[in-house]
Amino acid sequence: MIAILGTGKMGEALLSGLLRAGFKPGDILATTRRAERAQALRETYGVRVVSNSEAAKAADTLILAVKPQDMGTLLAEIASYVPSSSLVISAAAGITTSFVEQRLGGEVPVVRVMSNTPIRFDEAMSVISPGAHAGEEHLKLTEELLSPVGKVLRIPESQQDAATALSGSGPAYFFYLVEAMVDAGILLGMPRAAALDMVTQSIVGAAVMLRDSGEHPVILREAVTSPGGTTIAAIAELERHKVRAAFLAAIEAARDRSRELASG
Numbered sequence: 001m002i003a004i005l006g007t008g009k010m011g012e013a014l015l016s017g018l019l020r021a022g023f024k025p026g027d028i029l030a031t032t033r034r035a036e037r038a039q040a041l042r043e044t045y046g047v048r049v050v051s052n053s054e055a056a057k058a059a060d061t062l063i064l065a066v067k068p069q070d071m072g073t074l075l076a077e078i079a080s081y082v083p084s085s086s087l088v089i090s091a092a093a094g095i096t097t098s099f100v101e102q103r104l105g106g107e108v109p110v111v112r113v114m115s116n117t118p119i120r121f122d123e124a125m126s127v128i129s130p131g132a133h134a135g136e137e138h139l140k141l142t143e144e145l146l147s148p149v150g151k152v153l154r155i156p157e158s159q160q161d162a163a164t165a166l167s168g169s170g171p172a173y174f175f176y177l178v179e180a181m182v183d184a185g186i187l188l189g190m191p192r193a194a195a196l197d198m199v200t201q202s203i204v205g206a207a208v209m210l211r212d213s214g215e216h217p218v219i220l221r222e223a224v225t226s227p228g229g230t231t232i233a234a235i236a237e238l239e240r241h242k243v244r245a246a247f248l249a250a251i252e253a254a255r256d257r258s259r260e261l262a263s264g
C-alpha cells in the first residue's frame, strides 16, 4: 500500500500518474489538511483519504509531499507509527534524508526525491538519492513509482540542492521566458493569442529537437544563427544584458535557498 501524505499539487499529480500507470485506487491512500480537499480527492480519484497516522500505519511506502515548512510537524505526527520496514520517500525541497531520519528515529529507509511539475503530463524530471538506511531495493522501488511519470536519475544527495535549483524550479524559468517573449510579440504589435501560440510551439519544437536529435544545444543554436542575420542581432542584445550571467546567478540563488529550507 502506498500513501501520499500532503496531497497538494505535486502529490495529486503523482497520484493521478500512478492511477494512469495501472495502480488501483485501492492501492493508494492520501492525506490532506483541509476536509474539502479530501472530499475532492475522494470524488475525483476514488482513493481513501485518511489521517496521517492511519496512512503511516497502513502503508509500506510513504511519500511525503508537504511543503518543507510543514515537514517537521508531519514527521512528529507520524514518527511513532512508521516501522523500519517502511520506505519513506521525501519530496520536499531542501529537506535532507538525515532531517527525516532523525525525526522518525529507528533505521527507517528514506529516499529523497526532487521532481517537477511536468509530472502532470508524465514528463517529470525526478532525481533521487538514498539516505543512510536506504539500499538498492528502496531505490528500485522509488524508480518503479516515478518512472511512469517521467525520467528518473540517481544522484548523490550532495547534489540535491543544485538539482532542485536546476530541474525542480526549472520549468518556472521556461514559463518566465515564454512570458517575456510573448510580451515582445505584443510590443511588436502581434495579437496576444497568436504570440503565445508562436512562442509555445517554438519552445516545444526546440525541446523536442534537444531531446531527440542527440545534438548539443550550441550546434542547434548555431544552425539558427545566420551570419549577419536576425538571430545574432537578438543574441548580441541578450549578451549585452548579461542574460547568461543572470541565469548563473539565479540558479545559484535557488540552490542557496534550497539549502536554507530545512532550517525553516
Ligand SMILES: NC(=O)C1=CN([C@@H]2O[C@H](COP(=O)(O)OP(=O)(O)OC[C@H]3O[C@@H](n4cnc5c(N)ncnc54)[C@H](OP(=O)(O)O)[C@@H]3O)[C@@H](O)[C@H]2O)C=CC1
Binding pocket: 005, 006, 007, 008, 009, 010, 011, 031, 032, 033, 034, 037, 052, 065, 066, 067, 068, 070, 073, 074, 091, 092, 093, 114, 115, 116, 117, 168, 169
Ligand atoms: N511545486 C513545484 O514545482 C515543486 C514542489 N516540490 C516540493 O513538493 C512539495 C509539495 O509542493 P506543492 O505540491 O507545490 O505544495 P502544495 O501546497 O500544493 O501541497 C502541499 C499539501 O500538503 C498539505 N499539508 C500540509 N500539511 C499537512 C499535514 N500535516 N498533513 C496532511 N497534509 C498536509 C497541504 O494542505 P493545505 O492545502 O490544506 O494546506 C497541501 O495540500 C514541497 O515540499 C515542494 O518543495 C518539488 C518539486 C517541484
Ligand SMILES: O=C(O)[C@@H]1CCC=N1
Binding pocket: 093, 164, 168, 169
Ligand atoms: O519553489 C519551490 O520551493 C519548489 C521547489 C522546487 C520547485 N518549486
